[in-house]
Amino acid sequence: MADPRITLGLGLLIFGLILTTEASPQGRILGGEDVAQGEYPWSASVRYNKAHVCSGTIISISHILTAAHCVSSVGTTPVEASTLAVRVGTINQYAGGIIVNVKKVVIQPSYGNFLHDIAILELDESLLFNTRVAAIALPPKVEESEDVDAELPNGTPVYVAGWGELSNGTASYKQQKANFNTLSRSLCEWEAGYGYASVVCLSRAEGEGICRGDAGAPVIDEKNVLRGVTSFQFGPCASKYPDVATRVSYYLSWIEANTQ
Structure with a gap:
């Protein structure tokens, strides 16, 4: 007869292996999947001292939209433009496409505490558009008297x-x-106390969502129109709270004034 201590030990070992297998990370972005080459040609990897720090969106041949906190030194004072560059035209943040240096950084003047979290990067050379590099469509303006929930x-x-x-x-x-899925201002206020007209709250299943390195990424609708710039998540990534993006339509006049 087998020693019961050995049998118990083997049972615990097998049980432990099963738990480890079931609990191990699946190696995906939080609820995401791989992007196909050229699927989002307006995407940019924003790089600080040659390393990826945030994402961005191409809005013209010489301008990238990203989150202000990605390029802020202190408040509305940006980091030196010479420390920044973008990689475009590839889904691989380490290879492919081209790297273009940044000439100027413009942070939204009301930025602070993740509100008005938007910035424009002016490139020091124009991009050549093709199937893998293109500008995204901007949304129509929303008048101050309009309910922003009617937009989304x-x-x-x-x-x-x-x-x-x-x-x-x-x-x-x-x-x-x-x-x-977008979350109305009232529901975002209810769930996270963050019902501002200048932001778009994003709902998703718990265990999914944006995480470090996703800030500045484009939030696009089903017609490939830029609706938001990802800003932050409450607490740890994939918490029960909604993720937050800066509403692009709220800043169209400022964007146009700084990209002429």
């Missing part, structure tokens, strides 16, 4: 693509995409 009603499907952390905590070399 609660539950509107939107999509985000970036190079944020994977579920195993490592940086993603390949761009990832994920589906979200």
Whole structure:
């Protein structure tokens, strides 16, 4: 007869292996999947001292939109433009495409505490558009008297693509995409106390969402119109709270004034 202590030990070992297998990270962005080459040609990897720090969006041959906190030194004072560059035309943040240096950084003058979290990067040379490098369409203006929820009603499907952390905590070399739904101002206020007209709140299943490295990524609708710039998540990545993006239509006049 087998020694019962050995039998018990083997049972615990097998049980432990099963638990480890079931609990191990799946190596994906939080709820996302790989982007196909050329699927989001307006995407940019924003690089600080040659390393990816945030994502960005091409809005013209010489301008990239990103989150202000990605390029802020202190408040509205930007880091030196010479420390910044963008990689475009590839889904691989480490290779392919081209790297273009940044000539000027313009941070939204009201930026602070993640509100008005938007910035424009002016490139020191114009981009050559092709199937892998293109500008995204900007949304129509929203008048101050309009209800911003009419622009993106609660539950509107939107999509985000970036190079944020994977579920195993490592940086993603390949761009990832994920589906979200917009959350109305009242529901965002209810769930997170953050019902500002200048932001778009994004709902998703718990265990999914944006993470470090995804800030500045484009939030696009089903017609490939830029609706937001990802800003931050409450607490740890993939928490029960909604993710937050800066509403692009709120800043169209400022964007136009600084990209002429």
